[in-house]
Amino acid sequence: MAGEKPQEPLLNVRDLSIEVATRNGPARIVDGISLTVDKGETLGVVGESGCGKSLTMLSLLGLLPNKISVIGGSAIFKGRDLLAMPHRELRKVRGGEIGFVFQDPMTSLNPVVRIGQQVMEPLLYHRNMSRAEARKRAGELLKLVGIPGAEERLDNYPHELSGGMRQRVMIAIGLACDPALLIADEPTTALDVTIQAQIVDIVKELRAKLGMSIVWITHDLALIAGLVDRVVVLYAGTVVEDAPVDVLYENPAHPYTRGLLASIPRLKDEGAEKLSSIGGTPPEPGRRPAGCAFAPRCPIARAECERAAPALEPLKGGGPHRVACFAAGEIAEAVA
Amino acid sequence: MSDMALKQEDVRGEPPVNLWRDAWYRLKQNRMALTSLVIILALAFIAVFGPWLTPYDFLSQDLIARNQPPTWAHPFGTDELGRDVLSRVIYGTRTAFIVAISVTAVATLIGIVLGALAGYFGGLFDRFVMWFTDMTMSVPQLLLVVVINASLKPPLARWMEAQYLETLNPIYRNSIIIDFVLVFGSMALITWPPYARLVRAQVLSVRNRPYVTAARALGLSTPVIIARYIVPNALGPLIVAVSAGLGTAMVLESAFSFLGIGVNPPMPSWGNMIADGLRVWRNYPHLLLAPAMMLALATVAFSFLGDGLNDALNPKGQK
Numbered sequence: 136m137a138g139e140k141p142q143e144p145l146l147n148v149r150d151l152s153i154e155v156a157t158r159n160g161p162a163r164i165v166d167g168i169s170l171t172v173d174k175g176e177t178l179g180v181v182g183e184s185g186c187g188k189s190l191t192m193l194s195l196l197g198l199l200p201n202k203i204s205v206i207g208g209s210a211i212f213k214g215r216d217l218l219a220m221p222h223r224e225l226r227k228v229r230g231g232e233i234g235f236v237f238q239d240p241m242t243s244l245n246p247v248v249r250i251g252q253q254v255m256e257p258l259l260y261h262r263n264m265s266r267a268e269a270r271k272r273a274g275e276l277l278k279l280v281g282i283p284g285a286e287e288r289l290d291n292y293p294h295e296l297s298g299g300m301r302q303r304v305m306i307a308i309g310l311a312c313d314p315a316l317l318i319a320d321e322p323t324t325a326l327d328v329t330i331q332a333q334i335v336d337i338v339k340e341l342r343a344k345l346g347m348s349i350v351w352i353t354h355d356l357a358l359i360a361g362l363v364d365r366v367v368v369l370y371a372g373t374v375v376e377d378a379p380v381d382v383l384y385e386n387p388a389h390p391y392t393r394g395l396l397a398s399i400p401r402l403k404d405e406g407a408e409k410l411s412s413i414g415g416t417p418p419e420p421g422r423r424p425a426g427c428a429f430a431p432r433c434p435i436a437r438a439e440c441e442r443a444a445p446a447l448e449p450l451k452g453g454g455p456h457r458v459a460c461f462a463a464g465e466i467a468e469a470v471a
Numbered sequence: 472m473s474d475m476a477l478k479q480e481d482v483r484g485e486p487p488v489n490l491w492r493d494a495w496y497r498l499k500q501n502r503m504a505l506t507s508l509v510i511i512l513a514l515a516f517i518a519v520f521g522p523w524l525t526p527y528d529f530l531s532q533d534l535i536a537r538n539q540p541p542t543w544a545h546p547f548g549t550d551e552l553g554r555d556v557l558s559r560v561i562y563g564t565r566t567a568f569i570v571a572i573s574v575t576a577v578a579t580l581i582g583i584v585l586g587a588l589a590g591y592f593g594g595l596f597d598r599f600v601m602w603f604t605d606m607t608m609s610v611p612q613l614l615l616v617v618v619i620n621a622s623l624k625p626p627l628a629r630w631m632e633a634q635y636l637e638t639l640n641p642i643y644r645n646s647i648i649i650d651f652v653l654v655f656g657s658m659a660l661i662t663w664p665p666y667a668r669l670v671r672a673q674v675l676s677v678r679n680r681p682y683v684t685a686a687r688a689l690g691l692s693t694p695v696i697i698a699r700y701i702v703p704n705a706l707g708p709l710i711v712a713v714s715a716g717l718g719t720a721m722v723l724e725s726a727f728s729f730l731g732i733g734v735n736p737p738m739p740s741w742g743n744m745i746a747d748g749l750r751v752w753r754n755y756p757h758l759l760l761a762p763a764m765m766l767a768l769a770t771v772a773f774s775f776l777g778d779g780l781n782d783a784l785n786p787k788g789q790k
């Protein structure tokens with residue numbers, strides 16, 4: 136989705152930092168993440184497990200678990216800072232203006248409440264609809280996300296639906312109040328491969344109809360290739376690369392991104408384990424090296440990488456492609 | 472998407488999640504539990520409508536027909552004062568249910584309040600409640616009841632007598648009230664700890680379930696989340712515990728009445744009937760058998776129902 140950029144992004148996260156209180160004092164989990172989401176844009180957020188993707192998104196809605204807190208930064212959404220908002224107002228944003236879809240559809244729906252009631256809940260609260268209106272709308276929503284026999288499904292309990300269907304219900308709930316932004320935290324990770332593609336398709340369809348912005352968190356770069364406009368790559372709580380999706384695929388500038396892309400199996404036969412061409416594991420929060428956090432695993436690390444962390448800067452020639460790597464220019468040239 | 476595709480997806484055999492409807496379905500499959508439920512409902516019916524069902528007054532003595540074996544006129548025979556045993560057993564059922572329900576209700580209430588607050592707030596309050604719970608559980612139940620009984624009964628009785636002399640209201644002469652308030656109040660005070668522990672553990676576990684976070688992400692208010700997301704999902708094990716607890720409370724009541732510190736004669740209780748029957752069981756076994764069988768029936772039924780509910784509400788707990 137190229138085109139004129141609106142001046143003001145829908146969501147503008149600046150220097151977001153998150154810490155967890157541990158026995159040995161606070162440990163930094165998210166370290167100065169900045170990212171933007173434009174109106175109508177779909178942003179992919181990728182990175183290995185534990186790099187802080189979920190916590191970043193949860194922090195925007197004030198949903199961080201105990202002992203974990205935002206220690207700095209701002210998140211301007213529609214002109215207001217989500218991180219400085221009074222609880223009352225934030226609750227109106229939750230579900231009303233920002234929808235959230237969670238990873239595991241098996242456990243993210245309340246097992247003792249009927250599907251219909253759960254879809255109606257945000258409508259009753261945010262839109263002050265009557266029960267009859269809300270029920271009608273809930274039926275429409277389930278139809279919208281492609282659930283067969285939508286109306287009858289309203290009276291089902293979550294366990295009567297399959298995982299894929301449940302995730303559709305979650306999406307329907309997330310979109311119930313016509314939010315400007317839908318945040319989907321690995322919405323397909325828990326599903327079968329064939330169903331993953333269905334979910335991606337339905338979201339594409341919904342985006343065309345409703346025009347909301349989307350943040351799609353995933354491990355799976357291949358799955359979202361046709362879905363997202365731009366990708367932000369996180370590593371150990373920092374943004375290491377931020378680029379339009381086609382640029383990123385063709386011309387990855389960060390060695391970590393290249394590693395991620397290389398680990399996509401060429402043949403998408405089922406059962407094939409994801410190859411990890413990056414040796415080692417990301418550092419635990421609180422044990423991150425002083426310099427570039429990726430340096431210990433980086434095939435091209437050099438002395439300066441261990442001394443200082445590279446800043447996220449536009450690649451030579453400017454443009455929307457930004458990388459945090461001292462060797463970025465050289466890699467880009469080598470690949471091109 | 473066709474319906475077919477949906478069905479195919481469904482084949483993936485996901486474990487069913489806790490659910491009342493599901494639970495009821497599984498409970499119905501369990502013959503023992505279902506039979507127990509029927510027995511309990513029948514006993515409850517007898518307890519509620521006892522006064523209209525008994526062929527005789529439980530106090531009316533017929534000194535000519537003492538210690539009679541079962542006859543058509545007295546299906547369970549008569550006791551040494553010529554009272555109809557069937558009528559007394561029925562009144563004993565009433566006593567058992569009143570005691571079991573009130574003791575369990577009070578104990579559960581204490582347990583829910585303390586356990587939920589401890590689980591929800593955590594910290595120092597949690598530690599205090601858990602310490603209090605452990606302490607209560609570490610004292611032998613019988614001992615605690617005897618102590619409470621012995622130390623509180625005389626002053627309470629004196630106070631009642633004084634009230635009576637002042638107001639001449641016969642209600643203060645009713646010793647049954649003392650029995651119920653004191654003995655069964657103290658029973659509640661010793662049986663709440665398991666409920667508190669259970670509720671606390673449930674609240675702790677449910678509070679962090681993904682659907683609770685999802686509900687918060689929808690902007691729902693804390694009361695709505697507690698009422699619709701936390702409480703119903705935390706309730707299953709408590710229902711199991713309450714079912715088993717009712718049976719335990721009946722045994723406890725009978726035990727205390729048997730020892731003479733529970734319901735006192737002439738108020739019939741299975742416990743004091745067993746005590747009376749035990750003295751003469753060689754000659755008049757029916758005096759022991761009738762109340763003992765009722766007690767056994769009730770406790771076995773509650774225990775099987777509890778087991779059945781446990782299986783029905785925790786499908787994952789099954790082998």
Ligand SMILES: Nc1ncnc2c1ncn2[C@@H]1O[C@H](COP(=O)(O)OP(=O)(O)OP(=O)(O)O)[C@@H](O)[C@H]1O
Nearest residue numbers: 155164183184185186187188189190191200203420
């Ligand atoms: N409740 C918690 N208490 C302490 N540390 C936590 C907690 N939740 C997450 N963390 C830590 O914060 C870091 C980031 O977690 P986060 O859930 O954001 O990762 P993620 O990128 O979403 O990973 P995944 O792909 O596995 O979902 C992890 O290293 C994790 O160990």
Ligand SMILES: [Mg+2]
Nearest residue numbers: 188189190320
């Ligand atoms: Mg995550």
